[in-house]
Amino acid sequence: MADQQDGTAASSEQPPQAPAAADAVAQQFSMLQITELLKKPETELTLEEKFALCRSVGEECIQEGELLRMLEKKPNIVAYDGFEPSGRMHIAQGVLKALNVNKLTKCGVTFKFWVADWFAQLNNKMGGDLKKIQVVGRYLVEIWKAVGMNMERVEFLSASEEINKRPDEYWTLVMDIARKNNLKRIMRCTQIMGRSENDELSAAQIFYPVMQAADIFFLKADICQLxxxxxxxxxxxxxxxxxxxxxxxxxxxxxxxMMPGLLEGQEKMSKSDPNSAVFMEDTEQEVKTKIKKAYCPPQQVACNPCLSYAQHIVLPWCEKLEVERAEANGGNKAYTTFEELCADYESGALHPADLKPALAKHLNAILQPVRDHFENNAEAKALLKQVKSYKITK
Structure with missing residues (x-):
């Protein structure tokens, strides 16, 4: 549940080729068309359009055929994501998550957020202080509400509260999963909480992956959207x-x-490094400063965090990236596709000095409702102050 970059498989199960029908549907919708589908009434969405919306959420889907059949035949689909309340929320966890949730709920999916307070305690976040962890959990929910997540089909469930309601069911699941897996298999999963197999782990941290696997069945989740x-x-x-x-x-x-950090060589955002990411309640000037300092080599598309922000945050949320520049440098231009943006950047027609101010301007527009909420709502303001006072632990 922790934010950690790792896309390698630890399983013997290899995803087969997607059925032709699912593969064809996935390919026939552009990102612009996906954005338009979000504006369409839910009752008018076809099966193919629902599949395209859901599939656009994932870099990977295991399995596409199963997803398509589920949307066709299952009336009440449940998706889930678990998150450790472990500090301030960066923009990927805030805006990208809101985008993904809105796509799924648009298709009639119920989204369950597992507020993993016990997991954060197991992982020694906030020094293992459960009360602090639960305060951070409330802060994260406030942000999602403020940024524009559609809450109509969203449920926030506290792990400690829900497990204590049905302990027999939960711990029986945990024990069964633990019994059916050896320690080596479980250790390969420790990267999910920002650890490695070589770290000196507590017994609690070793138990963490088993519990997270149990969560899926305890919540009766049909889709794991993490x-x-x-x-x-x-x-x-x-x-x-x-x-x-x-x-x-x-x-x-x-x-x-997974989105990269803003500095050179950072494969992932870091909550403990304030310069690694834009955070959801950063001031307008903080956003400008961070983007100005961000790694953004001219004509290099790969491993360029500024382009990653444009692709995953600005274009899906704002539908375009508007660049303002002098006529001598090509004049103003609005990019509506990532492909067009990359082509201009790689050719040198778009320079980092023009991209960065445009990126900062759009990010600030996205984050302004969050700032307003934490400034104008007394309870939210106090909550943010409290969270900022906590020391972030690894």
Missing amino acids: GMDQRKVNMLAREYCDDCKPKRLKPVILSHA
Whole structure:
């Protein structure tokens, strides 16, 4: 559940080729068309359009055919994501998550957020102080509400509260998953919480992946909508389904891409490094400063965090990226596709000195409702002050 970059498989299950029907549907919609589908009434969406919306959430989908059949035949689909309340929220967790949730709920999917307070405590976040962790959890929910997440089909569930309501069901699941896996298999999943197999782990941290796999079945989730960094434990859950008698239905894994940090060589955003990411309540000047200092080599598309921000945040949210520049440098231009933006940047027609101010301007527009909420709502303002006073632990 922690924000950690890892897209490698830890499972023997290899995703087969998607059925031709699902593959064809996935390819026939551009990102512009996906944006237009979000404006369409839910009752008018076809099966193919719902599939395209859901599939656009993930960099990877295991399995596309299962997702398509689920949308066709299952009336009440549940997706879930679990998050550790472990500090301030960066823009990927805030805006990108809101975008993904809005796409799924548009298709009639119920989205369950697992506020993983016990997990944060197991992982020693906030020094293991459960009260502080729960305060951070409330702060994160406030941000999602302020930024524009559609809450109509969204549920926020506290792990500690829900598990204590049905302890027999939960701990029986945890024990069964633990019994059916050896320690080596579980250790390969420790990267989901920002750790490695070589770290000196507490017994609590070793138990963490088993509990996260149990969450999926405890919440009766049909879709695991987490980042690529959580792939290993989601595959563990699919494998567990094969070991059950009778067999359980496997959850679809819809994994979104991980965004890089703003500084050179940062494959992932870091909550402990304030310069690594734009945070959801950063001031307008802080956003400008961070983007100005961001790694953005001319004519280099790969490993360019500014272009990643444009692709995953600005274009989906704002529908275009408007660049203002002198006529001598090409004049003003509005980009509506990432392909067009990359082509100009790679050719040198778009310079970092023009891209960065445009990027900062759009990010500030996206974040302004969040700033307004934390400034004008007394309860939210006090909550933010409290969270900022906490020391972020690794």
